[in-house]
Amino acid sequence: MVRDVPSSGGDSPRPDSEHREQGGYDITDEYDMPAEVDATFRTLRRVAFGYFALFVVVVAAVPGLTLALDWWSQGRLVGGMSPSFVMAAFGLYVFFFALAVAAATLANAVEDRMLGGPEREHPEQRGDAP
Amino acid sequence: MTGVNRAPAARRLGGGALSNGSLPLAAALAVAWGLVYLITQVIAAPPLGVGTTLLIGVGLTLLLTVGYPSALRGPRGARLVPRQQGKQGAINRPGQTIAAVGRSIPLRSGLTSEAAQRTAQLLHPLLGGDSVAITDRHKVLAFLGPGSDHHTVGDPPRTDISAKVLDRAKTVMVRHRAKLGCPEPSCPLQTAVVAPLAIGKRVVGALKVYRLDETPPPRGLVEGMAGILSLHLELAELDRERKLAVDAKLDALRAQINPHFLFNTLNTIASKARTDPEEARQLLLRLSDFFRYAVRQDGHFAEFGQEYFFVRTYLSLEQARYGDRLRVRYDVDPQVLTTNVPVLTIQPLVENAVKHGLANKVDGGTVTLKARVDPLTRTTTIQVSDDGVGIEDEELEKIVSGDVTAEGGIGLRNISERLDTLFGERYRFDVRSTVGQGTVVDLRIPLG
Numbered sequence: 152m153v154r155d156v157p158s159s160g161g162d163s164p165r166p167d168s169e170h171r172e173q174g175g176y177d178i179t180d181e182y183d184m185p186a187e188v189d190a191t192f193r194t195l196r197r198v199a200f201g202y203f204a205l206f207v208v209v210v211a212a213v214p215g216l217t218l219a220l221d222w223w224s225q226g227r228l229v230g231g232m233s234p235s236f237v238m239a240a241f242g243l244y245v246f247f248f249a250l251a252v253a254a255a256t257l258a259n260a261v262e263d264r265m266l267g268g269p270e271r272e273h274p275e276q277r278g279d280a281p
Numbered sequence: 282m283t284g285v286n287r288a289p290a291a292r293r294l295g296g297g298a299l300s301n302g303s304l305p306l307a308a309a310l311a312v313a314w315g316l317v318y319l320i321t322q323v324i325a326a327p328p329l330g331v332g333t334t335l336l337i338g339v340g341l342t343l344l345l346t347v348g349y350p351s352a353l354r355g356p357r358g359a360r361l362v363p364r365q366q367g368k369q370g371a372i373n374r375p376g377q378t379i380a381a382v383g384r385s386i387p388l389r390s391g392l393t394s395e396a397a398q399r400t401a402q403l404l405h406p407l408l409g410g411d412s413v414a415i416t417d418r419h420k421v422l423a424f425l426g427p428g429s430d431h432h433t434v435g436d437p438p439r440t441d442i443s444a445k446v447l448d449r450a451k452t453v454m455v456r457h458r459a460k461l462g463c464p465e466p467s468c469p470l471q472t473a474v475v476a477p478l479a480i481g482k483r484v485v486g487a488l489k490v491y492r493l494d495e496t497p498p499p500r501g502l503v504e505g506m507a508g509i510l511s512l513h514l515e516l517a518e519l520d521r522e523r524k525l526a527v528d529a530k531l532d533a534l535r536a537q538i539n540p541h542f543l544f545n546t547l548n549t550i551a552s553k554a555r556t557d558p559e560e561a562r563q564l565l566l567r568l569s570d571f572f573r574y575a576v577r578q579d580g581h582f583a584e585f586g587q588e589y590f591f592v593r594t595y596l597s598l599e600q601a602r603y604g605d606r607l608r609v610r611y612d613v614d615p616q617v618l619t620t621n622v623p624v625l626t627i628q629p630l631v632e633n634a635v636k637h638g639l640a641n642k643v644d645g646g647t648v649t650l651k652a653r654v655d656p657l658t659r660t661t662t663i664q665v666s667d668d669g670v671g672i673e674d675e676e677l678e679k680i681v682s683g684d685v686t687a688e689g690g691i692g693l694r695n696i697s698e699r700l701d702t703l704f705g706e707r708y709r710f711d712v713r714s715t716v717g718q719g720t721v722v723d724l725r726i727p728l729g
Contacts, residue, residue, distance in 0.1 A: 184593065184596075184597050184600070184609075186593075186596075186608075186609040186610065186611060187593050187611065189610075189611075190610070190611030190612065190613055193611075193612065193613075194613050194614070194615050197614070197615060198615050218331070219330075219331040219332045219335055220331075220332035221332070222332075257615060260615075260618070260619075261615050261618060264584075264586035264589070264618045264619075265586070265589065265613065265618070268566075268570060268590075
């Protein structure tokens, strides 16, 4: 049920100092159960779908606004550029970057909270009786 | 299962009505867009442009989406207390002003020096005296007005009548300076009314109103105000006792970790120690995590992510025991992970699902933990369900009333009482069960 994974350092065993334990856990221990990994996958999938929906809405809004609003393609902003041009030339890239950062941050936060064990301290640091 | 009652049994363990806001809002948005289309494209001649129609629709959508949660919470202005009136208003409408002061007495938080100071400031213009003092049994907590140079806060009460009132628990009126008993010769206080502050029959302090002339302050007014203050002190005491009771319930819950669970887990680990030592070691570590979390929770709330860790630790230990008979499914919204939930609340629900739902089912079943956030109603919904044997109506009644605790289960009553204290009426806690089909426990709490 609880599975081990091979150490990420390849076939050769790592030095003892590197192969340390934290509060009883070997750092190579895998803590998670299949149901927990499945749950994390489902939650991350929901995150991905949410951001994909946002991506589609914003990207589709560019041609949509061209059809719906004359100002979108005929208006002039800084340097004589139309809002549509500004959006295609700069706005979309900024949006993609922000979207990517937000999605990655949320996905990492979800993974941190849904997988793995607690942060561990050495018993000596905690001051607990052994 | 012939002859078994399969009708679903449902119980509300506590809380008031928390409405589900998403569906009505979706309906309202659909109606709004329909109306926009009707007005701008059908009724209007010539029809409005697509851009204008879209702008109106989006604006209306924003208005509804932003305003809807406020509408669900109800009007805010209704509970606003009018601002404190000036001195003239206090004289003209004393009944209303005293009632307003009575509602906002700082002593509601207990008989402390700070609360007494604020109360004295609030009451000084209302009690018809020149000086107002509040004491507890041992020292002056607040003194406002002439005489404050020697009736200093923190010192024992200097007048003899204080001791008399504290001993006899009766209001005393003093008409002569000599009977006041102040040892300071230059004390300007001439007359006084001193009324006891009591919690039940126990006198805990005194409210004193002094005047600088021969006419004593109105006794009835001082006595009445002391009665209101005593009521607030009683309420403060009740609050304190209720908080202690909640702390005790949480302690009971921590101590209530079922010893059978510990025995069974240790037996499981012992049996695996020979066949799969590595798994036995992992289980021991999980067991240590489980107990560490249970004993280290100090406050009443924890992040859902932490409670989720506690639940999966528990279920992994139970899975080691039950094997394939116990299947688990988690369905967690990403937004739920950082919300605050009452500590040690979800695991007992899951434990009940395993114990009452699946343990007696030969081919086992699935426990599902589902957690959602509704940003519109600002609620967190946690649902623990199982497809186990279900619970008979009478048995459900016992579980709900807490009678099953003696058999080793965690009383749902304990949880619902804690929720009562933490949220008042702003939560819902429902149990639905159908014999042979399973049980669903629904908990809806304010988003924290």
